[in-house]
Each structure stands twice: as structure tokens, then as C-alpha cells.
Amino acid sequence: MKKKNLLTKIVFHISNIGLILIYLYPGSIFGLMLYGNVQKQPQLTSDFLIFSSNHIYAFFILSLLGLISYYKNKAKILFFYLFFISIFLEICHIFVPQRSFEYYDLYGNFFGVFFVFILFNFYKFSRY
Secondary structure, eight states, rough: HHHHHHHHHHHHHHHHHHHHHHHHHHSSSSHHHHHSSSTHHHSSSSTTTTBBHHHHHHHHHHHHHHHHHHTOOOOHHHHHHHHHHHHHHHTTTTTTTTOOOOOOHHHHHHHHHHHHHHHHHHHHHHHH
């Protein structure tokens, strides 16, 4: 059990570092790999109303990995960190070349974390 928990923590931290690098890279790493163009961003699905779907998926997965790793004793700190980084990274786009701050992306980041937060609270309170 301890090896599994250690593995999920390692995967969470590597994913976290990877997401930060992708966010702060000037342009799109995936656009460069897939299309040979840093200005073209691949879109997994069309956006949802006022949310960027790519950002929802990224922060949902990161939040889920973090929750699996730290749900027993550090969930409050984890969610504070995830909400903070979801906002901070989008604000950093103001200063990164070939990137721009967009509310759709910010809402997508925040919603990805918020959705896992709501699921966690439903699970936590349904157990009592």
C-alpha cells in the first residue's frame, strides 16, 4: 500500500511540474509536436460554454491525482494549492511571449479543480 501511495505522489508531482512547464512555455509545446507550429493549439474537444475544455481536463486530472495522493491528511492544503496555481498560471500568461491571459482558460482551470473538490466533499460527507 505504501508503494502505491508513493507512486501516486510521484506521478502527481511529475504531472504538476509538467503542467507548469507546458503553461510557461512560450507558445504551444503540443502544437509544435503535432503541427510544427507553436502558435497552433490542439483542441481535444470543443469548449464548454464559458470554459476551456483543455484546461478543465488538465486541472481535473491534476486535482484527481493530487487527491488520490493526499486525501487522508492534506486535502485542505492540496485544494488551496490547486486553486492558487490554477489562477497563478493563467495570470503568468500575461508575461509569457506568444501566450495571453484568457478568462475562458481561467474558468476552465478553476472548474477542473472545483469539480474534484465537489466530488471529494460529496464522498467525504456521504461516508458519515
